[in-house]
Amino acid sequence: MEKATFAPTLVEPRTPLSSIVSKLVLGGAAFSTQLHPDPTSLPVRDIIKHALKLGFRTFDTSPYYGPSEWLLGDAFSHPDVASNYSRSEIILMTKVGRIAALEFDYSPNWIRHSVNRSLDRFKTSYLDVVFCHDIEYVTDVDAVTAVGVLFELVDQGKIRYVGVSGYSIEKLVRVANLVRLQYGRPLDAVQNWAQLTLQNTRLESEGLEALRDAGVDCIFNSSPLCIGLLRSGGVPVGSLGDFHPAPKGLREAALQASRWVESRGDNLASLALRFAISRLSLASPRPPGASTIFGGGSIWEIDANMGAAEMILGTSNETRETRGEAHKDVRDFEIVRQSRLEADEELVFGVRSIFGRWLDFGFTSPDAGWDIMAKAMIVQDEGKQQIIQRNEVHLEPKL
Structure with missing residues (x-):
C-alpha cells in the first residue's frame, strides 16, 4: 500500500509555543541505537498509534538518535495515522548540529541541510520546533x-x-541571553536533560528563573529517569554499548533505591517520573510553558509511564467548566494531585536519603578533553597533542 503524505500546504498561525503544548511529550530517543540494539525491529507504527490514542500530540527526536526520525516519519505518514490525524494536530520537535558522538556541525549550510533532511524524513512541509542540539559542545x-x-x-x-538543548544549565542560560541581545527576540524553547530528577534538581534551583528572565517561553525537561538510571534493572544498553555517564557509586545508590522502593510496594521509575512532573509543574517562578519529555520503546512502557503521570496529574475544575469533559486524555492534564504528592513524600525522602552525597551530582558534559573550538577530543600522545574525532557512517534503514 502506498504511504500517505504527512504534509499540509499551509502552516498554522504562529501562536506562543506554551499555548499549544501539553505537560507531557513523547521522546524519540527510545528508537535510537543509544538505547536499543536494533531500533528498526521495534513496532514504532503501533507505538505511535497507541500514543496518539492516549492523547500525545507533541513528539521530540533528533537526527543524532540514528533511525528515530525515519521511524517516526514512517509512522506518521502511514495511512492509519495520516487519515485520522491532521498535520496541524501534531507538534514535531527535532534538532540540528549534533551528528554523532564526537561529530558536530553548526555551520549555516549544515543547519539548513539538516532541517531540509528532517522535513524529507517526516514527509512534511514544516517542523514545529527545532533545537540546536547539545550546545555545550560548541x-x-x-x-x-x-x-x-x-x-x-x-x-x-x-x-x-x-x-536550544543541552546539559549545562549555565550554557543554556548564557546562550538564551545572547540570542535575545543579538536578534532582539527570545528563544521559544530550551530543553535540558537529567537535571530535574529525583537525584538532581539543578534545573529547578538554577535554571528556571534565569531562563524565564531571558524570555524563554517553554522549558522541556527531558530524561526524567536520568537516561534510565532511575529504574530497576540498571541503565539501558544499546548497540553502542554502555554509554551512561553515571559513575559506579551513583549506579549502586540507584540500585539500592530501587530495591528500597520496591520493598514498599512501588517502583523507582514511577516514583521518579511522578516527582519530575510534579516539581516542574509546581516550580515557581517558571516560564509559561513547562513540559516533561519521556520515552517508551514499547506500548507496555508507554502505558507504565502514563500510569505514573495519571497518578500525579489531573484536570482542573476550570477545564471541566469551560470545556466540559474535554479530550479525556493527556491533553487535559493541568494540575498536580495534592493527595498523591503527599503520599509520595515519604518515598521521595527515603530515596533522596539513599542518594546522599550523590544528590545534585552532575555529569561532565562535554567529557574532559573536548575542545569546543576544534569540536574534537584533544589527547596527549608522547607529549604531542593530537586530535581524535570519531566519525560514524549513518545508513537509512529499510522499513
Whole structure:
C-alpha cells in the first residue's frame, strides 16, 4: 500500500509555543541505537498509534538518535495515522548540529541541510520546533549563529519555533541571553536533560528563573529517569554499548533505591517520573510553558509511564467548566494531585536519603578533553597533542 503524505500546504498561525503544548511529550530517543540494539525491529507504527490514542500530540527526536526520525516519519505518514490525524494536530520537535558522538556541525549550510533532511524524513512541509542540539559542545558564537539561521527558516515557513538543548544549565542560560541581545527576540524553547530528577534538581534551583528572565517561553525537561538510571534493572544498553555517564557509586545508590522502593510496594521509575512532573509543574517562578519529555520503546512502557503521570496529574475544575469533559486524555492534564504528592513524600525522602552525597551530582558534559573550538577530543600522545574525532557512517534503514 502506498504511504500517505504527512504534509499540509499551509502552516498554522504562529501562536506562543506554551499555548499549544501539553505537560507531557513523547521522546524519540527510545528508537535510537543509544538505547536499543536494533531500533528498526521495534513496532514504532503501533507505538505511535497507541500514543496518539492516549492523547500525545507533541513528539521530540533528533537526527543524532540514528533511525528515530525515519521511524517516526514512517509512522506518521502511514495511512492509519495520516487519515485520522491532521498535520496541524501534531507538534514535531527535532534538532540540528549534533551528528554523532564526537561529530558536530553548526555551520549555516549544515543547519539548513539538516532541517531540509528532517522535513524529507517526516514527509512534511514544516517542523514545529527545532533545537540546536547539545550546545555545550560548541562555542557561544556557534550556537547563537545557528539560532539565527533557524530564525531565518522561521521567516521562510520551514519551522515555527526555535530552541536550544543541552546539559549545562549555565550554557543554556548564557546562550538564551545572547540570542535575545543579538536578534532582539527570545528563544521559544530550551530543553535540558537529567537535571530535574529525583537525584538532581539543578534545573529547578538554577535554571528556571534565569531562563524565564531571558524570555524563554517553554522549558522541556527531558530524561526524567536520568537516561534510565532511575529504574530497576540498571541503565539501558544499546548497540553502542554502555554509554551512561553515571559513575559506579551513583549506579549502586540507584540500585539500592530501587530495591528500597520496591520493598514498599512501588517502583523507582514511577516514583521518579511522578516527582519530575510534579516539581516542574509546581516550580515557581517558571516560564509559561513547562513540559516533561519521556520515552517508551514499547506500548507496555508507554502505558507504565502514563500510569505514573495519571497518578500525579489531573484536570482542573476550570477545564471541566469551560470545556466540559474535554479530550479525556493527556491533553487535559493541568494540575498536580495534592493527595498523591503527599503520599509520595515519604518515598521521595527515603530515596533522596539513599542518594546522599550523590544528590545534585552532575555529569561532565562535554567529557574532559573536548575542545569546543576544534569540536574534537584533544589527547596527549608522547607529549604531542593530537586530535581524535570519531566519525560514524549513518545508513537509512529499510522499513
